[in-house]
Amino acid sequence: MKNPPIDEIVSPEKCSGCGMCRNLCPQNAIRMETDRDGFLSPAIDPKLCVGCRLCLARCPQRRAPELARAEKPEAYACWNLDDAQRAASSSGGMFTVYARQIFARGGVVFGAGYDERLKVRFAAARSAEELKPLLCSKYVQADTREIYREVKGGLETGRPVLFVGTPCQVAALYAFLDGDPPNLYTCDFLCHGVPSPRFYRKWLGHLERVFKTSVRSVNMRSKLCERNVMGIELRLSSSPDRALQYAWHDRGMEYLGRAFLKNYSLRKRCYTCSHVGFPRPGDVTLADFWKLGDLGTDNPEKKKGISLNLINSEKGKRLLEMSAADARFIRRELSEAVDGNSSLRGNTSEPPLRDEFVRDTVRYDYETLVKKYHRQLFGTRLSRLKVKIKKRLRPLVNLLRGRE
Numbered sequence: 001m002k003n004p005p006i007d008e009i010v011s012p013e014k015c016s017g018c019g020m021c022r023n024l025c026p027q028n029a030i031r032m033e034t035d036r037d038g039f040l041s042p043a044i045d046p047k048l049c050v051g052c053r054l055c056l057a058r059c060p061q062r063r064a065p066e067l068a069r070a071e072k073p074e075a076y077a078c079w080n081l082d083d084a085q086r087a088a089s090s091s092g093g094m095f096t097v098y099a100r101q102i103f104a105r106g107g108v109v110f111g112a113g114y115d116e117r118l119k120v121r122f123a124a125a126r127s128a129e130e131l132k133p134l135l136c137s138k139y140v141q142a143d144t145r146e147i148y149r150e151v152k153g154g155l156e157t158g159r160p161v162l163f164v165g166t167p168c169q170v171a172a173l174y175a176f177l178d179g180d181p182p183n184l185y186t187c188d189f190l191c192h193g194v195p196s197p198r199f200y201r202k203w204l205g206h207l208e209r210v211f212k213t214s215v216r217s218v219n220m221r222s223k224l225c226e227r228n229v230m231g232i233e234l235r236l237s238s239s240p241d242r243a244l245q246y247a248w249h250d251r252g253m254e255y256l257g258r259a260f261l262k263n264y265s266l267r268k269r270c271y272t273c274s275h276v277g278f279p280r281p282g283d284v285t286l287a288d289f290w291k292l293g294d295l296g297t298d299n300p301e302k303k304k305g306i307s308l309n310l311i312n313s314e315k316g317k318r319l320l321e322m323s324a325a326d327a328r329f330i331r332r333e334l335s336e337a338v339d340g341n342s343s344l345r346g347n348t349s350e351p352p353l354r355d356e357f358v359r360d361t362v363r364y365d366y367e368t369l370v371k372k373y374h375r376q377l378f379g380t381r382l383s384r385l386k387v388k389i390k391k392r393l394r395p396l397v398n399l400l401r402g403r404e
């Protein structure tokens with residue numbers, strides 16, 4: 001058989017969309033194309049494919065790369081000591097701390113940023129200025145382009161390289177390199193799934209219709225919104241110097257966050273992701289420390305964002321040691337980290353109408369789509385009322401529990 005059976009690679013149930021096969025193919029016979037769900041998936045050009053099956057042999061979804069990683073990593077609550085850098089990031093700003101260590105040693109950092117058309121794609125940064133577009137979470141699957149080849153090029157200079165991505169992208173990098181070079185540092189982040197680029201574009205299109213101008217920049221995890229730490233910040237082409245700030249639940253903004261948090265807009269493979277729990281693929285795992293105890297909800301540090309970092313390897317330890325002067329690290333129990341992050345406990349559950357939802361992103365415009373799924377995304381009036389009552393009663397329940 002000349003060509004590998006295309007279904008073995010592109011089956012949406014199996015493919016994470018990491019794009020490693022595209023980077024690996026010596027014939028450049030693999031392209032990443034938008035699939036029926038609106039995500040990038042590999043497509044093989046039969047005219048170029050010589051049937052070497054390298055893409056199948058090294059696919060990280062078929063055979064995970066072997067890495068020396070702790071089954072029970074050290075867990076830290078941590079944050080960047082520079083308030084401005086911390087404010088410009090989604091959580092405790094630890095990505096910036098590690099990136100600056102790499103720059104200080106003449107190295108290069110790879111992460112996901114926006115391009116000029118607001119497409120989310122991987123890029124390299126060699127300075128604090130170039131790092132800016134890579135900061136903060138983008139709730140959409142990033143295009144990895146030829147990034148694994150670029151990382152390999154960076155490693156060949158002998159200088160340190162930091163790569164940050166979803167666990168499947170980090171595992172893909174190791175599969176591509178077929179090893180763990182000494183000058184490579186990686187961070188995965190806790191990820192309960194990556195949302196659909198098609199839904200994201202529909203959301204942007206909706207905003208442009210509402211504002212009657214194009215959106216020039218977007219930050220989906222802005223802390224600058226005064227009413228909420230989970231803010232969205234937009235700049236429009238008509239007034240680029242003015243930042244518009246919204247909370248995730250504000251009208252017009254709410255469906256992007258809801259579809260993500262309610263798991264409707266995620267890639268099919270994310271519901272059976274092999275990177276939940278331990279061991280983690282990155283040297284360090286970045287996350288939010290959602291259920292950090294004994295600091296109190298009103299603690300100002302919590303409001304500024306506190307990260308959970310898991311130290312998974314010797315190189316992870318080195319990264320922490322290098323950064324000790326620029327960040328505060330507080331050792332915590334691993335169980336506390338697991339308790340606050342569902343993606344350390346098990347797979348994200350797939351809502352019954354998820355397939356219909358992502359397919360409908362092709363058929364319907366944004367307004368019709370969100371109207372059709374309003375009930376699934378927001379629940380019924382009764383269920384919303386139950387949540388409200390539960391929230392109000394929570395402090396009382398906690399108080400009573402504390403007395404027991």
Ligand SMILES: Cc1cc2nc3c(=O)[nH]c(=O)nc-3n(C[C@H](O)[C@H](O)[C@H](O)COP(=O)(O)OP(=O)(O)OC[C@H]3O[C@@H](n4cnc5c(N)ncnc54)[C@H](O)[C@@H]3O)c2cc1C
Pocket residue numbers: 088089090091092093094095096110111112113120134135136137138139140141142164165166189190191192193194195286287288289307341343
């Ligand atoms: C899709 C997604 C789901 C997430 N789910 C969880 C979760 O369930 N629980 C949790 O605790 N944390 C989750 N996070 C991670 C969390 O929001 C923070 O990104 C993380 O804690 C790092 O924060 P920071 O302040 O150190 O750095 P930041 O400055 O926020 O750095 C963000 C880093 O993430 C990379 N990045 C951002 N978006 C993407 C993307 N779409 N694809 C690949 N890389 C990207 C950037 O390149 C950068 O390196 C998720 C992030 C994303 C993008």
